[in-house]
Amino acid sequence: MSKLFQARFATTVNDTHCLPPTPLREVAFAGRSNAGKSSAINVLCNQKRLAFASKTPGRTQHINYFGLFAKDDLLAYLVDLPGYGYAAVNRETKYHWNALLSDYLQEREQLVGMVLIVDSRRGITDLDEQMIQWFVPTGKPIHILLSKCDKLNKSECKHAIEAVRKQLQQYDPALPGGTGDSKQLTAQLFSSTKRIGLEEADNIVIKWLFEAGTQKDEITS
Ligand SMILES: Nc1nc2c(ncn2[C@@H]2O[C@H](COP(=O)(O)OP(=O)(O)OP(=O)(O)O)[C@@H](O)[C@H]2O)c(=O)[nH]1
Numbered sequence: 064m065s066k067l068f069q070a071r072f073a074t075t076v077n078d079t080h081c082l083p084p085t086p087l088r089e090v091a092f093a094g095r096s097n098a099g100k101s102s103a104i105n106v107l108c109n110q111k112r113l114a115f116a117s118k119t120p121g122r123t124q125h126i127n128y129f130g131l132f133a134k135d136d137l138l139a140y141l142v143d144l145p146g147y148g149y150a151a152v153n154r155e156t157k158y159h160w161n162a163l164l165s166d167y168l169q170e171r172e173q174l175v176g177m178v179l180i181v182d183s184r185r186g187i188t189d190l191d192e193q194m195i196q197w198f199v200p201t202g203k204p205i206h207i208l209l210s211k212c213d214k215l216n217k218s219e220c221k222h223a224i225e226a227v228r229k230q231l232q233q234y235d236p237a238l239p240g241g242t243g244d245s246k247q248l249t250a251q252l253f254s255s256t257k258r259i260g261l262e263e264a265d266n267i268v269i270k271w272l273f274e275a276g277t278q279k280d281e282i283t284s
C-alpha cells in the first residue's frame with residue numbers, strides 16, 4: 064500500500080453473521096487456494112508476514128480482515144478470503160466455503176471491489192468464473208492479478224494476459240478485441256516475489272477505497 068498507510072491484522076471470521084459491523088470500505092482478495100492471495104496482500108502492504116502465506120494449499124480458511132491505518136486512524140480494510148478449489152477437504156467444508164464466499168461477495172455492502180488472484184500459468188478456471196459471476200451483478204469492479212508471472216517468459220506473459228482479457232469479454236462486451244480493459248473488469252500481470260505490477264495494483268485498490276472521499280466524509284455528509 065501507499066507508504067501513507069500501515070496495515071495491521073484486525074479480525075478473522077468464519078461466518079457472514081460475524082463480519083465486522085463497520086461503515087468502512089473494504090477490498091477483498093479472492094482466488095484459488097495457493098494462487099498467491101496472502102502473498103499479494105503482504106507485498107502490497109510492504110510486510111513479510113501480515114497475511115500468512117504458505118506452501119500448504121488451503122492455508123487461509125477463514126475471512127481475515129486487515130485494517131489500513133494512517134497514523135492511528137483506521138481508514139479501510141483489506142480482506143483475505145478463503146482459497147477455493149483445494150481438493151483435499153470434505154464436502155461439508157466445501158459447502159461452507161461456497162456459502163461463505165457467495166454470501167459475502169453478493170451481499171457485503173462495505174465491499175467496493177474484488178481483486179481476483181489467478182495463477183498466470185493456469186488462467187481463469189471454472190471456479191474463478193463462479194466468483195466473477197457472483198460479483199458482476201453487484202456492479203462493483205473486479206481487477207484480476209495474473210500472479211506468479213515471474214515463472215513465465217515474455218511471450219508466455221503476453222499470451223496469458225491476452226487470453227484472460229478475451230475470456231472477460233463475455234462479461235463485458237466493452238472490452239475491445241481482448242486487448243483493452245473496461246472500467247469494471249481489468250487485468251494485469253503480477254508477481255509478489257519479483258514485485259512486478261505492484262504500483263498498478265496498489266493504485267487500483269487505493270482508488271476503490273478512497274476515490275469518493277474517505278468514509279468519514281460519507282458518514283458526515
Ligand atoms: N514464484 C512465485 N511464487 C509465489 C508468488 N506469490 C505466491 N507464491 C508462492 O505460492 C505459494 C502460495 O502463496 P499464498 O500467498 O500462500 O497463496 P494463497 O492464495 O493465500 O493460498 P491459500 O491461503 O491456500 O488460499 C507460496 O509458496 C508462495 O510463496 C509469486 O508471485 N511468484
Ligand SMILES: [Mg+2]
Nearest residue numbers: 100101122123
Ligand atoms: Mg492465503
